[in-house]
Amino acid sequence: MLELSHPGGPLRGRIALTGSKSIANRALIIRALTPGGFPIHRMARADDTVRLETLLASSDEVLDAGPAGTTFRFLTGFLSRRPGYQLLTGSQRMKERPIGILVDALRQLGADITYAEKEGYPPLRIGYAALDATAELRIAANTSSQYISSLLMLAPTLPQGLRITLEGEIVSLPYINMTLAQMAYFGVEHRWEEQTIVVPPQAYQAKPFTVEADWSAASYYYSLAALAPEADLHIEGLFVNSLQGDAVVAKLYERFGVTTDYREGGIHLRKAPGQAAPPFFEHDFVECPDIAQTLMATCAGLGTQGLYTGLQTLFIKETDRVAAMKAELGKLGVSLYKLPARMAGKSGTTYFGQDGKADFSAGAPAFATYHDHRMAMAMAPLALLHPVRIEDPEVVGKSYPDFYADFQTLGFRAEEIMGE
Ligand SMILES: O=C(O)C1=C[C@@H](OP(=O)(O)O)[C@@H](O)[C@H](O)C1
Numbered sequence: 001m002l003e004l005s006h007p008g009g010p011l012r013g014r015i016a017l018t019g020s021k022s023i024a025n026r027a028l029i030i031r032a033l034t035p036g037g038f039p040i041h042r043m044a045r046a047d048d049t050v051r052l053e054t055l056l057a058s059s060d061e062v063l064d065a066g067p068a069g070t071t072f073r074f075l076t077g078f079l080s081r082r083p084g085y086q087l088l089t090g091s092q093r094m095k096e097r098p099i100g101i102l103v104d105a106l107r108q109l110g111a112d113i114t115y116a117e118k119e120g121y122p123p124l125r126i127g128y129a130a131l132d133a134t135a136e137l138r139i140a141a142n143t144s145s146q147y148i149s150s151l152l153m154l155a156p157t158l159p160q161g162l163r164i165t166l167e168g169e170i171v172s173l174p175y176i177n178m179t180l181a182q183m184a185y186f187g188v189e190h191r192w193e194e195q196t197i198v199v200p201p202q203a204y205q206a207k208p209f210t211v212e213a214d215w216s217a218a219s220y221y222y223s224l225a226a227l228a229p230e231a232d233l234h235i236e237g238l239f240v241n242s243l244q245g246d247a248v249v250a251k252l253y254e255r256f257g258v259t260t261d262y263r264e265g266g267i268h269l270r271k272a273p274g275q276a277a278p279p280f281f282e283h284d285f286v287e288c289p290d291i292a293q294t295l296m297a298t299c300a301g302l303g304t305q306g307l308y309t310g311l312q313t314l315f316i317k318e319t320d321r322v323a324a325m326k327a328e329l330g331k332l333g334v335s336l337y338k339l340p341a342r343m344a345g346k347s348g349t350t351y352f353g354q355d356g357k358a359d360f361s362a363g364a365p366a367f368a369t370y371h372d373h374r375m376a377m378a379m380a381p382l383a384l385l386h387p388v389r390i391e392d393p394e395v396v397g398k399s400y401p402d403f404y405a406d407f408q409t410l411g412f413r414a415e416e417i418m419g420e
């Protein structure tokens with residue numbers, strides 16, 4: 001258990017932000033598919049990235065992706081065409097995260113994949129196949145974009161390329177565009193024909209690659225700036241024209257009085273003193289699911305009423321993130337609840353409401369983290385208002401191992417609570 005606290009006052013500092021694990025993991029898969037390989041600069045230090053790099057270099061019979069979603073999903077596609085026979089497994093939670101949509105698609109291409117335990121879920125036994133049974137796929141796009149990214153990266157290396165038609169609502173679309181943009185950087189062309197992505201057969205062209213800093217991680221600094229009475233923060237390594245959909249966080253936090261200037265190879269966040277918290281915040285997170293928890297915690301700290309939609313993928317991530325946030329915000333007297341469908345306005349859309357302002361009168365709350373890095377990192381900025389405790393604090397390693405060290409450079413105290 002870690003106790004985080006802050007002496008208060010204006011928040012100032014400079015952060016050399018960690019690299020994006022999403023971008024790094026795509027670069028690693030593309031490199032493994034590129035003859036001759038290429039150097040990757042500013043590689044993310046995220047556990048999920050270290051794990052993918054290790055597994056790509058391993059010839060062990062059992063490959064353990066742990067809790068890493070992109071690592072598992074990207075390897076499922078990649079291993080389907082690599083000579084050999086391997087068991088791809090993961091953490092207990094990974095065995096509860098569905099993979100059937102990707103396995104069905106790969107099987108249509110001719111893949112040799114069987115379920116080692118439960119139908120539709122990891123672990124998987126994956127043998128080699130040419131993947132030339134067809135060059136056309138239809139795939140449900142409403143569950144995880146990672147299945148589509150996994151197929152896309154493989155697509156140009158297949159004998160006939162691939163036409164992938166996305167069916168239903170598309171979730172996490174910016175991550176599909178991130179994949180296509182990284183493929184384009186390495187000389188691989190594609191075209192969209194309405195809901196179909198066409199990737200002709202082509203070779204990836206080797207060239208050095210630099211990983212952008214992580215906009216999802218930047219969200220925790222935006223939350224800090226919004227919660228602080230005054231803030232002036234420089235965050236290195238983020239670009240204006242980012243490949244990352246989570247860069248939308250800059251726009252979202254304008255509503256909380258946080259402004260962003262792009263300069264000196266990074267961004268500058270400012271919040272002027274005397275800004276009132278907005279009474280109300282509404283957003284559809286279907287394109288940026290990873291920052292939903294950050295915004296929920298900010299709203300709780302400021303007493304801003306929330307109205308959220310597009311949370312449907314949060315139930316199958318590192319934990320059921322809606323249930324986890326509901327439980328942890330509940331410790332502060334803040335409620336998160338599902339609104340009746342008739343209030344949603346749109347069919348098929350689930351709305352969640354959030355009410356209340358964080359109440360610390362019972363002392364330092366101890367937040368459970370549910371094996372989810374984003375539970376720890378989203379709740380941590382509340383330490384600006386009152387000391388908070390984080391259970392299993394090391395979960396942050398999945399995407400941001402230096403998280404607490406970086407917070408400490410901003411004046412936070414991080415104290416290990418013994419025996420707990
Ligand atoms: O492709 C990626 O790098 C990711 C896609 C998203 O997942 P889903 O497509 O499953 O929503 C996101 O939540 C995850 O953190 C990373």
Ligand SMILES: C=C(OP(=O)(O)O)C(=O)O
Nearest residue numbers: 067068069070290317318
């Ligand atoms: C959902 C996430 O990761 P993954 O799906 O890759 O495990 C995340 O980092 O928030």
